Amino acid sequence: MKILQVHKYFTRKRGGGSVTAFLEMVKILSQKGHEVSIFTMQDKSNEPTPYSKYFVSHFDVNDERSFFEKIKLAPKIIYNREAKRKLARLIEDKKPDIAHLHNIYHYLTPAIISPLKKKNIPVVMTLHDYKIICPNYKLFNRGKICEKCRGGKYYQCFLHKCLKNSRSASFLAMLEAYTHKILKSYEQVDLFLAPSDFMLKKCLEFGIPPKKIKKINNLFDFKKAENVSEPAPEKNYFLYFGRISEEKGLQNLIEAVKKLVAEGKMADNQLLIAGKGPQEVDLKKIVKQEGLEEKIIFAGFKEGWELKEIIASSKFTIAPSVWYENSPLAVVEAQFYGKPMIVSDRGGMQELIVENQTGLIFPAEDIGALAQKISQLLELTYAERLKMGQAGKAHIQKINNEDRIYQELLETYRKLLLG
Template structure:
């Protein structure tokens, strides 16, 4: 009898060791396409890539879309839908229940869990599409849940803590009705009503309490969530997964570039209008040294910014290159002098900083949010006082005045710093293993 007990116990230990060393990890995001979702989608795919490289099995759960990356798990995906700004108010009202409590996503999740039996689930951005209601299904099946906080969705109905050009924290102490009264979501009453209802629903039904551990890509985001009432013991700082970009061997890095660069979404919270104003100051004082600003990306503020450039008579100095990705974007970054990310909202841990650093480019960021955590002041880049155009212009002048060699030294150090952050990938696996053991 004792021999049988020992044998059974040994088998259980062996099974647990195998289970921990080779986990089945469910990655969840509302988008399974690289055409949407920005940095959170990058993190979703990068995490999956890293896990596969380490020998773990990755299962995906998302929503259907014609531009989706191919996967055998798409048969389990929930039906996709669009919450674009062009949607009629009536259609938005009809979709309201689904954006708060997606029953179809819950049913599809149930089928996936029964068929695939993952060891752990890692959720990224799911709000208003898959909805946090799917966490209830995961808990029913005793699946540990990790959620990366790519934005402020767990404490702010519009995800940004930013409304009409200013930081906003009026929803603190669960005053989510402020989202509706201030029309915080895209200036729309209907969308803001959805945001308010969603926040109150998740609070009342404690959907986020199903999450075992939240991952914050920056210390700033963790501190802000704790300030809003979240349990600090349930939040761990883990940097986003990121694969450094290799520098092209054909580029002559000793040549001086003709431009400095902004790349990313063209929207009001990015502060590009202030960057253009800073360029105007340099242009008027002769400190621009015949260099130009290239703006790469697309977004709702492009026409407004083009009008600003025309009004300031900077058409020969500021150029809009449109949306670029892959090798095309890499080459533009490589040939630049430095990168400027002038955000006026609480950035979390922008991939743009890591991309620029991996290509050995100094980066200028504002002192708001988590961006400054990625910069070693004076060594890999510069930090300026947010909303201070004069200080931004001064920091740009500093980099323009540096020799090519000095900028290269900053770039090399920045690349080393960005590579240090990759160690957090191992941290994620250790977190998974700890939760699976419980």
Template sequence: MKILNINKFYYLKGGADRHYFDLTKLLEKHGHKVIPFSMYSDKNNPSPYAQYFVNEVDLSRPKFSFKALATLGRIFYSLEAKRKIRALIQKEKPEIAHIHNIYHQISPSILGVLKKHRIPIVITVNDYKLICPNYQLFQHNKVCEKCRKRKYYQCFFNKCVKDSYLASLVNTLEMYFHKAFRFYERYVDIFICPSKFMRQKLMEWGLPQAKLVTLPYFIEEEYCTPLEEKNYILFFGRLSPEKGLDLLISVMQKLPEIKLKIVGEGPERKKLEDYVQKNHISNVQFLGFRQGDELKKIIQKSRFVVVPSSWQEVFGLVVLESFNLGKVVLASRKGGLTEIIREGNTGFFFQNAAELAQKIQSLYQNRKITQKIGQRAKREIKNYNPEVYYQKLMKIYQFVFPSSLRAEFNGAKQSPR
């Protein structure tokens, strides 16, 4: 089968992109031809289809200019993306489109083209962009649902995007435009939600229940030589406001005998480093971006991993990555995290700063407990097996296929839910 796999980034930027590339490998392993469609960037992985990628646009620093006005139209409805995906479809004739993140850089302009060519559309919902202008249901360090009942103007009044009225206005108008034309609601056949929490949230905000399916992410099981644990705990991931690092660092300030290593990059790094330096917090160390075997060794040598998210996590791939290397996870009781971690069996939850401090101390002082629970967490990985994911995904693909093609996938139409 020819599968058009679409994501705005063609390099590893975050968890959604990791899933995008992992899915490509999984589909190719099973003999499918995967055709990428993305945005050009100097950071991109090589691709024979790069000529079809849309031109790069940088939205990291919102400011008013004539160039910004041209970019604005592309965010709402990209004619370039529409033109280029049409050319790619005509060349490759894909049988299904699997979309990940397309907002801003690609836009939903491609959806109508796919439907015109009778290509079924499946979207993996990696964040809350379908219902929230800033895609997080989180602003100014707290969970926020002020935009319910299409009150997207709240995004502008509360400066929910980059703490900027201009950026927030653009996202507000974009949201109203996309909802007015119902691009996603009309054209998408199935929305794949990585957690039950995400599915429930989308239902609450009005997306059609019949199109919502729950399918957690998958991870390839690791078989690593055990490494001796060192005396530190670990955070790894994107350094952004919703990840709760300000809370974690403030707690570590009161636990000087325990060392915290922070792996990752993001917009909050300088602010956090300045805070650590200003307050002379000597037990917090920033390691920057690490990946591959180097990152795995850092995780393996840690005592346990902390996931202090302030927002309602869609899923929590970092938890699976920790489990995979036999590590206990101490996490906030937020969103999809509650579906992965089993309290006292594979990890622990906290609900406030005092409880976080108490559990960090307790776990750090009980190495035997963390090692025992870490072994249980490792066994939990079998529930997120790639082959199980693949079989369930094929049922979803089968469900959205026209009846004339469904015979290739064991014929009978059945609900993926």
């Protein structure tokens, strides 16, 4: 099958878990013998590919710009005509059977959907975040869950400065949402794929027709994890790895560690935070002010083998998110390395955990409950944590089975091609 895969990024250095899921899908489909073409934005760190001549010119919406420069850039962010034109060229040259979209916002934009439909190419779109129902992607603003835009009330984004706490950025996000509502851009997508039951449920609540959405887990190749020695010797730390930002709940995690230290329950254990992000400086200040520098270590951004090693050597990992997580690869990956997980009950993470068997679940934002769960896992013996971690690995292999998910995806493609 000739499959066109589309994402605004084609480098692991940008985009987080959605890019990882995208690249994994590209790799697996290619290994299965499909002809996979790529459409993305130019970037010096892109993966090698023969399709780069079709890629959209590089720009970064996060670069510092004057107000007037932002206004000038707005049409490109909302409806990128260059992307539309270049994708039409790729379609003409490669003639894909089906197109699978991932995150296309701001750089490629939904402008690329029309040349696909003009050629009667079925369009599938994986929902890695909430952008099609929420202008700021997250259903989260100012530290709280926010669903004010439900029913297409996108002006709420502007009123509450939901994007970057910026009036101009929020106005642009509102304008973008209304533009594609008027153009019915997303109505041209034949089928949305939700990686979690929670994403499926939330999209249905916001009005996506049931016949236009189904659940399929992200494709993920776990073979690379098998290169890590197992079981790895434990070191005296538990781990958070990922983006350091408000919605990830790290301030609550720091407060939970502070509570455990005060109660004498941390012993010689440490919390290791691996990652980078906009909240990093503020959190480091809090740790210093609270005198927790020996107990909470910021390890910086880790990737590749170095990340695998710190996961495999941890006692357990934590995802204390306060926003609606979808199906984070960090939770999947940690369990595949045989690590027990502590996750909040916010969003789709709890779908990946069997309480008291593969990990623990706590009520989001409940610092006392989080501290109790950390203490519970620290009090287990190495053998007990190992047993829980191995149960987690077996569980995640079952629900994220590569061959089964590949067959589900292929069958979905075939049904759309048959009309």
